Amino acid sequence: MLFERLQKAAEKDIPDAAPCVGEIVAAMQDFLDKTNEYKKQAEQLAATKEILRQIQQLPTDLGNPTLIGLHLGNDSFKVKTVKSGKVESIICACILTTKQLIVANKPPRKDGQSTYAFNIPVDTIMEVRKCEKTFALELIQNDGDRVTLECLKRSKDLLSLWKKHLDETKSLNLPNGWNSNGHRFQLITIPEGTKCTKCYQPLPSSVMQGYSCSHCSQTVHIHCFQLVGAARRGTAPALPTQHLAVAAYHKNVTRQRATKFCRTRNPALT
Ligand SMILES: [Zn+2]
Ligand SMILES: [Zn+2]
Structure with missing residues (x-):
């Protein structure tokens, strides 16, 4: 607003300088937009921290918002887990961040604190199914485990919102085992005489070397792999890719392509 008025005034009083003022106004607007975006992120980060702080017995690595992403939702669900045939059903607070779904037990008293129950890394979720009849979302994990989130408010909008957020975060997080560079390193036994692509x-x-x-198909020593920091999941190893095409191919790995790749290599997953 202020900038626009300044621009109008400049056009009237000093016509020669008007184009220059226009440029400055555009630059200022751009700067403002960026500042707002940054502020929004900082606010969301603070909100995430506050939500996580209120959960008792939360593992320390899950308490770090910069590691687990920003929060996208904080609602109550009846959570049903099916683990090795055993069904368990509890009323929980579910916190969805861009990397984790954190489930916390509701306190028995209203003013009490919730206690950490379990978490599901988003990259292990293979599919999210919506059932409007039961107001539930079913999450199917890569190990076959299923978790059902039943919306206590019985709201279709809330259900759709959670499905949307889960699907979006799922597409941003590559499946388990992939890192952000599109590599999918696994510790295996490598044939004798194979050379390390790093050193x-x-x-x-030997075995599993x-x-x-x-x-x-790049192969690296265990120490070379750790050297480049790839052992920490989610970090990008600075490994040389023999071919530019390989690098480009890896860069464009999406959740969808990664899942398809796994399925063609291991049809048992489908
Ligand atoms: Zn690779
Ligand atoms: Zn090496």
């Missing part, structure tokens, strides 16, 4: 030295002849990317 070019041959791998020792190196990591191999099932996506691009």
Whole structure:
């Protein structure tokens, strides 16, 4: 508003300078937009911290919002878990962040604190199914475990919102085992004489002696793999990719493509 008035005044009083003022106004607007975006993120981060702070017995790594992402939802559900045939049903507070779904037991008294129950990394969720009849979302994990979130408010809008958020975060997080560079390193036994693509030295002849990317077939020593920080899931290893096309291919790995890749390699997953 202020900038627009300034621009109008400049056009009237000093016509020569008007284009220049226009540019400044545009730059200022851009700066303001960026500042607002940053402020919004900072506010959301603070809100996430506050929500997590109120959960008792939360594992320390889950208490760090920068590691687990920003919160997207905080609602109550009746959570039904089916683990190795045993069904368990509890009333829980569910907190969805961009990387984790955190489930906390509701306190017996209203003013009490909720207690951490379990968490589901979003990258382990293979599918989210919506059942409007029971107001529930069914999450199917990559190990076959199922978790059902039954909306206590029986609201279709809330159900749709959670489904949307879960689907969106799911597409942002590559499935378990993939890292952000699109590699999918696994510790395996590598044939004798194979050379490491990081240090070019041959791998020792033993079992489970190196990591191999099932996506691009790169093989690396365990120490070379850890050296580049790839051991921490989610970080990008600075490994050389032999071919530019491989690098480009890896860069564009989406959740959908990664899942398809896993299915073609391992049809048992479907
Ligand atoms: Zn790879
Ligand atoms: Zn090496």
